[in-house]
Amino acid sequence: MSDPTWSFSQSFSAQFQASRTELESRVEASKSTQPTTDALQALSVELAKLTKTLSDATGSIPSYDQRQYELQLKGLQTSLEQLRASLPKTKFAFKRKIAPPTSSAAVPVVPELPSSERVSTAMSANLTLSSYSMRYLTAAAISNPSQATDLAISDLDKCIVNLLPDASPTLKISALHIRNLTDSVLLLPVIEGSVLLHDVRRCIVVVGCHQFRMHTSTNVDVYLSIPSNPIIEHCSEIRFASYPPALSASKDATFSDEFSVQDFSHIKSTPSPNWTKLPPEDRIKAWPTDASLSETEVLAVVNGLVSH
Template sequence: MEEQAPPPPLPTTTTTTETLDAATQRKHAAMLDRLSTLQQSRLLSHKPNPTDTPPSFESIQSFLSRFSTTKLAIESDLARIRQSPSDPNPIPDPKSQLQSLSLSIAGLEKFVAKNSYFLPSYEVRTCLKSISDLKQTLDHVTSLVIPKKKFSFKSKPTKKGPIVPTSPTQIGTRNIEPTKVGSFRVPDLPGFRGKENEVLTKVFTGGGLDEIGEFTVSDLVDCEVRLLGCLRALFVHRLRNCRVYVGPVLGSVLIEEVEGCVFVLASHQIRIHCAALSDFYLRVRSRPIIEDSSGVRFAPYCLHYDGVERDLEESNLDEETGNWANVDDFRWLRAVQSPNWAVLPESERISSLEILNPDT
């Protein structure tokens, strides 16, 4: 019987795989060629837009160039104003020039804040340090060209009558037409106004909270204010050398233009504007906010009077959150703590402040 020739060998798995890989690679290369051609046509047809965001490197260089130019211009103007008193042709209105430079520095600070998202942290710190130096130079030049008048506290009341309040009203009225004071809108509410060298006390009881839950303290010099019990909101403005002791506030406390004062407050929100050389003993649910302030110090709430624990619990302020030491300075952009506030050293704190309720 004639032997049949063996069948030809089948292709191995390796050969089949290599054939498939080669085909896949050719398809992949063709796809890349098509994408490259499409991208090139898009680039050729695209017209540059002035509003397009440039690459990060170009953005940083453009930012630094503009920052440096503005900074040098401000420094040059400050040097010219500083030499003005001894110059044969002095600047006619240096005060106006200084105000303009103050606005320019503020604009430069906003420029840094607006572009800080793409800047390296080192560049942000360097720019903010330069702005701080410009502010110090501006203050120095201002003190040389336009010396500030020093404030002095009065030791005795004068015969000229009380200080005219922002919006004089009779205690107990309910006219809530607001009056603009600085950055806040202070309501025309019951309160203490236009007093000197007095102890002013108000007790808020259960019925009083519904009748008169908001209060204003303004235009006081060398006074002690005692507000015992719960109230809904407190507005404080233009106080000098005063001591203000307040029970729990259900809403907000707004403070503006105070100097040389001591505040003991418990509230859900506390905002402080234009305060100088003042101490704040706080219990607060949210972080306290300061603006345009300096030399302010903070410590925990220390007020005691008959029923204070009950009032704090009813106002949801019985828990000590520790936020008295977590202060936000809205005028400080750096990552380090603002130099405008500090924690009051324990050796200088009032450990406990006991006030007797006059109604008991």
């Protein structure tokens, strides 16, 4: 049975992103027209409702996700302010005093982080595996003296990452945050928490988790063990397959690819063009689990595996 917290988190994420995407579309549509004051007010009310929904979920969703959602709402808030500023000013108007709104009616304000801190703040409390090229990486490459169990993997090019129990027996991971990877292979264990990926290109990802979300990525093969439905957004050429039994040491792993991917960039009844199942003939049979590979060998293996 899955953890109720993760079940709620996954359900919340799907509902929140669907509502946020719909509101974002309405805001973008308003930019090409001359919106009325009433129309902007309606959008502001919807944003306030969405902000309150996120505030009410605090503590029940991963802190990294919370920060990302807050930044998304802040972006919507900025767009609405720009639209409001573009309205023609009324030259003459009589004003009357309006009683200030009560605290219960106040629109929550989403805090804004400086752009230079948006990624570093999210990753500062995590274990980190970052900034390597043409390397075979295990737990020995992970840095950060903290006792955190969230792992941030970022800025890798032409690498093989092996964090499977055989290669990294003492490593304990509760959540994974993956960003800015190119031409790399990730061999990751089955974890209890979530996996969030951004800006992954021409990679192979093997992982098991309770939640899987991928953003702004392309040409990625994902071998996945998951009890829920994976989510993608602003992605293309993504192929899914089941977690390879040969790599699993977890009794919680599942080896079925009968999950249904939710594409938040294609909220239509027709099949999404952005993902498909990985054909059996294209699935990898021999995995690179030898940690003694040299840089030249790593490059050769990666080029052979990611060139689909």
